[in-house]
Amino acid sequence: MNRAISWGLPLLMLAVYLYLAVVLGRQLSALADGLPPFDLRVFGYDLHETRAYLRALHPDGYVLYQGPIFWTDTVFAPLMGLCLVWWMRPLRGAFGMVCVLVAMSYVAFDWGENMWVLRLLGSGPDWLALRDVAGASAFTSAKFAVFALAAVLAARQSLARRRG
Template sequence: MMSWRSAYWLCVLAALSVYAAMVLWTLPTIAREAGALPAFDLRPFGYSEAEARAFLTALSAEGRALYTGPQRVLDLFYPALLGISLIGPVLWLVRSGLWRAVFIGVILAATASDYLENYLVSGLLAGDIQAHAIFAASRMTMLKSALDSCAFVIVLVLSTRAGLKKWKKT
């Protein structure tokens, strides 16, 4: 039977693999198929209605198929795998119930916002390009980006703190 620690590291490896596939294959190809315009997911500060319409107009049929096919499948797994990868260090490094709950809450909110962003972007790609749909998708991209940044900073600070404590003991 696989230990929890082994299962965790398997999730980390899977998250890194999915991320690599998106960064090295699907997202650059989508950008190339949209005249070098970045995919919605890669716009951490959001996008205007004009920018969204320009991207959707420039996106080729092949690019749209890649975005709604393989990229969507990869992005189905990535948020959960990333969330698990970030929650692990919090569970190992934070003893306090309150801080542990707050930090895990931030990570879960980031994960949920990523899934909601994916849902809203899929609507744009399916043809729902009304102003309110673009606005909602853009705001969710911004929220996801901000929460992901907070989650990464939390794990980085916790890991650095733990490393410094261990280093001082030696």
């Protein structure tokens, strides 16, 4: 069973990610004059950048972002979170609880980001509220920060399992 999870879960997560990034991401990039989507802006974005992106985004890009990309990313986040938790095992004591909390925080921030981005897309470039841009940007940056921490914890635990 461990082997099935060790290989199957990451392969499933990778397949969903490749579909999201390569297939859908290329389509979205072409529909946004090559600008990176909100989900990939590690350090967030401001009102000006948000307006520029939404103005560049073709109407078909709005449909793609609000539909297939939203739903695929909604599936991807918990798959990544489960992979991180799996790589962080054994989950013992307070440290194990911290590991699970960090991995699940990644999922929560990614899902929160998705909801904020839907608000931005629904508003359009001319009716953006600064609080919506700030909220979306904060969730995007937090997602990447928590992911970095989770990756470090997963690497630490993986090395500890190899040594022990």
